Amino acid sequence: MFKTLLLGATAGIGLAALQPARAAAKDPIVFVAAIIQSGPFKVTDAQNLAGVQFAVQQINKAGGVNGHPIKLDIIDTELNAATTKRKVTDAVLNDNAKAIIGASGSDVVNALVAVGQKYHVPVVAFAGEADDMTGARFQPALFRVASNTSMHASAIVYAMQHAYPQVKKVFLLNEDYAFGHESETGFKTALKGIDPSVEVVGSVFHPRGTADFSPYLQQIQASGADFVLTADWGADLIKLLNQGSSFGLKPRIGGTFLADPEILKGVGNAAIGDIGSDVYQPTIDSAENKAFVATWHNAYANTPIPWPTASVGKSYISTELAAIAMNQAGSTDFAKVEKVLEGLHYASIAGPLVVRACDHQVQIGQPTGLVIATNNNPYPFPFIGPALIAPLNVIAVAPTDTGNPRCAAAPNG
Amino acid sequence: MTAYPDALAEARSPRRAQVLNLHATVEALVTVALLAVLVAAPALFSRATINDLGQAVCLGLFAISFNILFKYSGLLSFGHAAFFGFAAYTQALLLQSFAGLPVPLLILATGLSASVLGYLIGQICVRRSGAYFSMTTLAIAALFYAVAFKWHAATGGTDGLDSFMPSSLMLLPRWHLDSPGISETYLLVLAILIPVAVAAWALLELTPFGSAVVAVKHNEKRAAFLGYDTHRVKLANFTLAAGLAGVAGALWAIDNSFVSTDSIDLSFSTTVVIIAFLGGSVWFWGPLIGAVVYIAASDWLSALTPHWQIWLGLAFILVVLFAPGGITGLVKSLWRLALRPQAAANV
Numbered sequence: 001m002f003k004t005l006l007l008g009a010t011a012g013i014g015l016a017a018l019q020p021a022r023a024a025a026k027d028p029i030v031f032v033a034a035i036i037q038s039g040p041f042k043v044t045d046a047q048n049l050a051g052v053q054f055a056v057q058q059i060n061k062a063g064g065v066n067g068h069p070i071k072l073d074i075i076d077t078e079l080n081a082a083t084t085k086r087k088v089t090d091a092v093l094n095d096n097a098k099a100i101i102g103a104s105g106s107d108v109v110n111a112l113v114a115v116g117q118k119y120h121v122p123v124v125a126f127a128g129e130a131d132d133m134t135g136a137r138f139q140p141a142l143f144r145v146a147s148n149t150s151m152h153a154s155a156i157v158y159a160m161q162h163a164y165p166q167v168k169k170v171f172l173l174n175e176d177y178a179f180g181h182e183s184e185t186g187f188k189t190a191l192k193g194i195d196p197s198v199e200v201v202g203s204v205f206h207p208r209g210t211a212d213f214s215p216y217l218q219q220i221q222a223s224g225a226d227f228v229l230t231a232d233w234g235a236d237l238i239k240l241l242n243q244g245s246s247f248g249l250k251p252r253i254g255g256t257f258l259a260d261p262e263i264l265k266g267v268g269n270a271a272i273g274d275i276g277s278d279v280y281q282p283t284i285d286s287a288e289n290k291a292f293v294a295t296w297h298n299a300y301a302n303t304p305i306p307w308p309t310a311s312v313g314k315s316y317i318s319t320e321l322a323a324i325a326m327n328q329a330g331s332t333d334f335a336k337v338e339k340v341l342e343g344l345h346y347a348s349i350a351g352p353l354v355v356r357a358c359d360h361q362v363q364i365g366q367p368t369g370l371v372i373a374t375n376n377n378p379y380p381f382p383f384i385g386p387a388l389i390a391p392l393n394v395i396a397v398a399p400t401d402t403g404n405p406r407c408a409a410a411p412n413g
Numbered sequence: 414m415t416a417y418p419d420a421l422a423e424a425r426s427p428r429r430a431q432v433l434n435l436h437a438t439v440e441a442l443v444t445v446a447l448l449a450v451l452v453a454a455p456a457l458f459s460r461a462t463i464n465d466l467g468q469a470v471c472l473g474l475f476a477i478s479f480n481i482l483f484k485y486s487g488l489l490s491f492g493h494a495a496f497f498g499f500a501a502y503t504q505a506l507l508l509q510s511f512a513g514l515p516v517p518l519l520i521l522a523t524g525l526s527a528s529v530l531g532y533l534i535g536q537i538c539v540r541r542s543g544a545y546f547s548m549t550t551l552a553i554a555a556l557f558y559a560v561a562f563k564w565h566a567a568t569g570g571t572d573g574l575d576s577f578m579p580s581s582l583m584l585l586p587r588w589h590l591d592s593p594g595i596s597e598t599y600l601l602v603l604a605i606l607i608p609v610a611v612a613a614w615a616l617l618e619l620t621p622f623g624s625a626v627v628a629v630k631h632n633e634k635r636a637a638f639l640g641y642d643t644h645r646v647k648l649a650n651f652t653l654a655a656g657l658a659g660v661a662g663a664l665w666a667i668d669n670s671f672v673s674t675d676s677i678d679l680s681f682s683t684t685v686v687i688i689a690f691l692g693g694s695v696w697f698w699g700p701l702i703g704a705v706v707y708i709a710a711s712d713w714l715s716a717l718t719p720h721w722q723i724w725l726g727l728a729f730i731l732v733v734l735f736a737p738g739g740i741t742g743l744v745k746s747l748w749r750l751a752l753r754p755q756a757a758a759n760v
Contacts, residue, residue: 037719076715081573081673082665086468087712089595093461107573107673114575114670130572137576177562178570 028071029064029332030095031056031322032088034102034112037076043262044234045104048126049074050305051315052101054296059319065326071095077103081111088115097121098332099322101315106130106179109142116141120334122341124322126314131182134359135403141334143341143360145318147279149179151366153186153231154395155277156254157194159368160227162388163275164252169201171225171251173216173240175232176205183231183256194394201225210236213243225251233257238266245270259310259384264371272382277368280313280350282378283387284367292316292349297378307378317348321355321362351389358399358407365389432752439748444698448607455596467599469708471665474606476688476700477613478657484694485617486650487630488539491547491682492554495534496655498561498677500527500662505574505672506567512579515586516667520605523663524656531655532648539647554682561677573673577666602664609660613653614697626650687729693739702741 033052036045053072060069073095075087084103091097092115100123102112109128116123117139125133125144129152134144147155160167172187174180184203191198202223204216220228228251232240237255241263244253252273257263259276282293296308305312322337325344329336342357353364372385399407407413451470455463475497482488504523511519538549561568568574582590582601590597617623628636629643637643666672675681684707692703710728714721736743 038715038722042719076719076721078715080675081671082468082669082675083711085669085671086465086708087715089464090461090712093459093464093595105571107571107671107675110573110575110671110673111669118670133572139576178565178572181565 026064026068029066029068029099029326030071030073030091030097031099031101031319032073032075032091032095032097033319034075034077034084034088034100034108036079036104037074038078041079041104047262047305047309047311048104048315050300050303051126051308051312052319054299054312055316055319055323058295059323065323065332066330070323073097077105077108079105079108081105081107084108085111085115088112089119092119092121098326099124101126101318101322103127106133109133113139113142122322122325122334122337124318126311126318130179131186131397132403134361138359138404138406140338140360143321143355143362145279145314145321145362147366148361148397149182149186149231150189150397151395152256152277153183153229154190154194155366155368155390156229156256156275157187157190158390158394159275159277159370159388160229160254161195161198163370164227167198167226169199169223169225170227170229171201171220171223172203173220173228173230173232174203174205175208175236177208180205180231187229187231190395206236208236210239213240214247216240217244217247217249220249220251221247227251228253230254231256234263237263241267241270241274258371259369261307261309261379261381261383264383265379265381268381269373271371272373274371275368276371276384277366277390278310278314279362279364279366280308280310280317281367281369281384281387282308282313283369283384284350284389285387286349286351288347289349313350317350317353317362320348356399356407356413358410358413359402359404361397361402363392363396363413365392366395435752440696447698447701451603452600452607455599460595463595463599465708465712466705467595467602467668468665469705470599470602470606470701471661471668472685472688472708473692473701473704474610474664475658475661476685476692476704477610477697478654478661479685480689480694480697480700481613481617481654481657482651483689484697485623485626485630486647488542488647488651489547489686490538490550490654491686492550492552492557492679493654493658493685494677494679494681495550495554495557496527496531496658497662497665497681497685498672498674499530499557500524500659501666501672501676502561502568502574503527503659504663504666505577508579508666509574509577513583515583516601517584517605520660520663520667524609524660527659527662528652528656531659532652535648535651535655539644539651551679551682554677554679558674558678561674568672568674571674573671575671578670598668602668605660606664609657610698610701613657616653618697622646622649687725689739691729691732691739693741693743693745695738695745696741699739699741703739706740 035049036042056070056072064070073091075091077084088100100112100116100121103109104127106128109125112123123142125146127146129146129149131148131150172184174184202219204219206216237257254275258274259278264271293308300306325337325341326332329340341355345354351365353362356363367387368390369384369387371382374382399413400411454466479493482490500523503526507519534553538546541549580592584590625641625646629646633643688703688707689700691707693699714724732739
């Protein structure tokens with residue numbers, strides 16, 4: 001009996017050891033990563049690319065997908081939807097790509113979905129937050145790891161309520177385009193749902209690329225607001241935070257895209273006390289995440305991304321999700337992978353997640369956090385502190401509220 | 414003092430007429446060969462190449478429409494994407510609302526609506542020339558971009574429009590194209606594009622209208638003395654160019670199955686200038702070749718280096734400096750050089 005067990009164990013260990021070698025020997029399965037690699041927005045996607053590459057490396061180390069190694073095709077989206085569509089189509093036709101991971105820019109995600117729909121390839125999105133992408137305009141090829149606008153807004157409001165329970169008046173400041181408007185609606189809905197006693201004392205939309213925020217800062221000050229909620233991003237957010245600090249703005253700021261080292265390194269102490277949130281934070285207190293952070297830091301300590309970021313986490317989970325689904329399906333066939341993905345749940349680095357079957361929106365409690373001084377932080381500038389998880393039951397959009405006809409027919413998701 | 418009559422005599426010489434005829438014949442043959450290769454492409458190339466060619470020919474028609482203004486009227490538009498993008502959105506909305514109507518009819522309607530828009534905008538733009546014309550078109554294009562960017566209800570804003578393509582395209586009553594693949598869509602695009610482009614070529618190269626447009630370009634005052642209403646001639650050409658850009662935009666929407674603000678933004682207006690110059694503005698079909706080269710070069714370069722735009726920009730500068738006639742101009746010059754010894758031998 002002992003001999004049989006020993007033989008079995010030896011064979012098992014041998015097989016496990018052989019697994020990576022076997023993965024390398026088989027034909028690779030191609031994943032496409034749609035990443036901005038040129039132009040002024042290149043920096044935005046460097047973290048996403050690193051996350052996807054790290055995930056592929058880890059998956060291949062663990063034996064690949066059904067024994068096949070993953071080969072990554074990286075295409076430069078140029079942040080242009082038509083170019084993305086052309087290049088991703090070429091990758092699908094030339095390299096028989098089996099999964100598409102992407103992409104910054106909701107129009108670019110739509111382009112990926114057009115390709116995914118046509119050639120039956122799952123698109124796992126780490127960005128592109130417009131609610132209706134998994135709602136009224138739902139298309140089965142899209143599986144979204146990124147939060148939607150409503151969930152993201154709810155997480156910020158939840159964090160605000162916990163960190164600053166005395167806040168009773170908020171001011172909404174958003175960029176004057178579709179996403180800004182959708183975020184404003186999201187903040188208002190979240191406030192009503194989470195703390196109806198909080199009053200919106202002002203709401204302003206400013207042009208994208210605003211150089212001078214002083215008129216808006218004066219309006220905020222004059223409104224008597226205790227807190228500012230904003231979905232500004234990139235240079236606008238950096239300017240808002242810096243100019244707010246110089247102006248002596250008293251209310252703290254909750255920003256949809258504030259939990260990003262690329263933002264916070266440009267702001268310094270001015271951001272201390274502000275709130276950020278995203279699907280992933282390196283400060284999540286879980287064994288899975290701690291192991292991930294350590295492995296990442298070992299591999300990337302001397303790079304511009306020494307610690308995993310929100311973007312790294314989302315793009316890592318997106319790649320991992322596609323691989324897990326294919327492994328569970330035992331196939332790369334879209335119908336089989338879709339069937340597995342619908343309702344798939346596992347313990348990710350960001351916590352337990354489930355892919356809601358009716359709208360393919362990943363449901364996960366969202367980490368939030370206050371920006372704290374640099375003492376206990378990995379970065380040499382103030383960064384998000386210990387993560388407070390905004391629970392799923394607080395931030396989730398009910399299936400019947402998504403506008404997705406499939407969810408209306410399946411109110412339990 | 415005798416140089417002028419000598420030049421006149423040279424211009425009227427039978428040898429020159431012979432050479433000109435030869436050039437015209439070669440140009441016609443090259444045009445036919447080019448269009449034949451495009452039509453035969455699905456049988457010759459992979460589906461991925463046809464996918465790239467689909468976008469290239471739409472861009473090519475767009476660049477031809479830009480070049481109609483530049484080559485024939487001497488007007489450099491920095492806002493031509495306004496018509497292209499307007500038409501792309503219009504086509505998407507028409508397909509959403511009137512999926513039961515024949516697609517060629519919808520494309521025609523889109524082209525006509527772009528022409529009407531061109532006629533109205535042209536009333537303002539063509540009153541000026543040179544930098545003033547360019548700046549006016551730029552300002553109008555910026556206005557159109559702002560509308561596309563902000564009017565979320567109609568254009569989808571930054572999300573763009575998708576899911577507008579019906580699964581079955583009606584080509585003619587009782588003739589449908591079900592779930593068209595890459596090659597079918599490409600051939601549909603060509604079936605509209607080639608007749609439209611050939612008609613525009615014929616109008617400008619073979620009719621008195623084309624001669625009038627060129628006359629106004631070369632010497633507006635003289636053309637006015639000869640009795641031409643120069644404003645109306647330029648306006649007519651502007652309208653034609655807008656209509657052609659409209660057809661290109663409509664085909665772009667069909668080929669891509671979605672429309673975004675990329676198709677109307679200012680950088681797209683710049684891209685079309687680069688494409689037209691790269692292909693060569695001296696030959697009607699040059700921009701079409703420019704589009705194919707641009708797509709192939711940008712895909713190839715972007716796969717090699719993230720700094721591919723630098724190399725493309727450098728190539729553009731080199732073309733402008735050393736081959737101002739673009740690729741086709743360069744080929745034309747080489748062809749003439751090759752003919753010269755033969756012509757000398759014939760004397």
